[in-house]
Amino acid sequence: MFFTYVARELRRRQRQAIVVALGLALGIGLVVTVSAMSAGVRTAQNAVLHSLYGVATDITVTKAARAGSGGPARFGLNPGTQAQQGKSFSRDDVMQAPGLGPISADQVSAIANLSGVSAASGGLSLISIHAEGRFADFGRTDSGSGQTRTAPTATPSVSPIKVTSYSIAGVDVTNSAVGAITPSQITTGRYFNASDTNAAVAIVDASYAKQHTLKVGSTLTIDGTRFTVVGIATSSTGGEGSNVYIPLARAQKLAGLTGKVNRIYVQATSATRIGAVKAEIQKAIPKATVTTAEDLAAQVSGSLSSASSLASRLGTWLSIAALIAAFAVASLLTMGAVGRRIREFGTLKALGWRSRRVVVQVMGEAVVQGVLGGILGIGVGVGGAYLVSKLAPTLKATIGPTGPGGTGPISQALTSAANTVTVRLTAPLSMGLFALAIGLAVAGGILAGSLGGWRAARLRPAEALRRVE
Secondary structure: OHHHHHHHHHHHOHHHHHHHHHHHHHHHHHHHHHHHHHHHHHHHHHHHHHHHHOEOOOEEEEEEOOOOOOOOOOOOOOOOOHHHOOOEEEEEEEEEOOOEEOEEOHHHHHHHOOOOEEEEEEEEEEEEEEEEEEOOEOOEEOOOOOOEEOOOOOOOEOOOOEEEEEEEEEEOOOOOOOEOOOHHHEEEEOOOOHHHOOOOEEEEEHHHHHHOOOOOOOEEEEOOEEEEEEEEEOOOOOOOOOOEEEEHHHHHHHHOOOOEEOEEEEEEOOHHHHHHHHHHHHHHOOOOEEEEHHHHHOOEEOHHHHHHHHHHHHHHHHHHHHHHHHHHHHHHHHHHHHHHOHHHHHHHHHOOOOHHHHHHHHHHHHHHHHHHHHHHHHHHHHHHHHHHHHHOOEEEEEEOOOOOOOOOHHHHHHHHHHHEEEEEOOOOOOHHHHHHHHHHHHHHHHHHHHHHHHHHHOOOHHHHHHOOO
């Protein structure tokens, strides 16, 4: 009887039911879209943190570079002999990532033995600056006449120097549980094994491999050493990690840092122990910088940070405003409909219906309209999320300082390689989000039905029947 009456009344008032459902659908759809976009921003932030922080890592340990250490890249571009003048050259300089100082590898074992630490591994973050071009031509000796032919001006002829850079991560191949890369990220080829400790092998990031036409079996020359590509890797969260991964011992040799690391990746036994583990590490290594994922997230700047603020602040208030407006429209329309059904409800009360039954009847109709609005709202939200994924621009995030000063090609290449990560903004949907949409729609229907039922319950049969013509 109850469901039959509800279905009949909704069919009789299709226009009103559709209007109420559409009002709820617009509000619910906006909530779904904003929530999906917020989830996409969080995914993008995770991509940044994983690419700059470490996979499966809860804490990283670093040391700041000492004042006066580092310095500009050195390639020895002055020709040593007259025979080299005007000839092409290719040079590499491998150095630590900006701002990082060396840490003794013994500290890795010390941290691994701390209470609350599940795993710890050392890593070496490096930057390789590659320069190529031609030596300056100060004048050549004419072999036929034995005379020196000089340039017509006092300025030597110098060809433009091409400077490129790429990031290198030294990986502890004996510990695959935590670090800059893990076996789960390998898409083609293989991960490092125990026999690769001092081998000239490399794993290359998928985007870098595509850019430079590298595949499994290709060779990559780093500072004169030929490395064989054994695997292609991609970040599970879509971020860009290091361009090239090589065994830690090889990275130490390239940078002249034998027995040293500049990052220690730490995994806690549980999320609740992260704070305690951080405090223990700070006691064990007082001069170290101990950073958690939460600390690093606070340092993210750039367009990704702006999108995060927009999603968390404006998006939240916009969703709340839309829900309030949708619930208000549904409630007002339901109360208006009850006002137009005074004679109907008065007659039903005169026939013996109690006020509670009238209220339940009105609430039942409103809940059905709410469910319909929730279903339509999910459709609107899916469409909005699709548009966000397709039309959203690529976002960039910057961690910490922008690198060493200077406007030359070397400084620009170093800064770009060390600090900026580019991510694609998406709007992922989930069953939990759909359940939230239906729940909000039902809540809106219950609210509208409660207000409408309250008005219906106040009707007196005598007053209602007085209006019967």
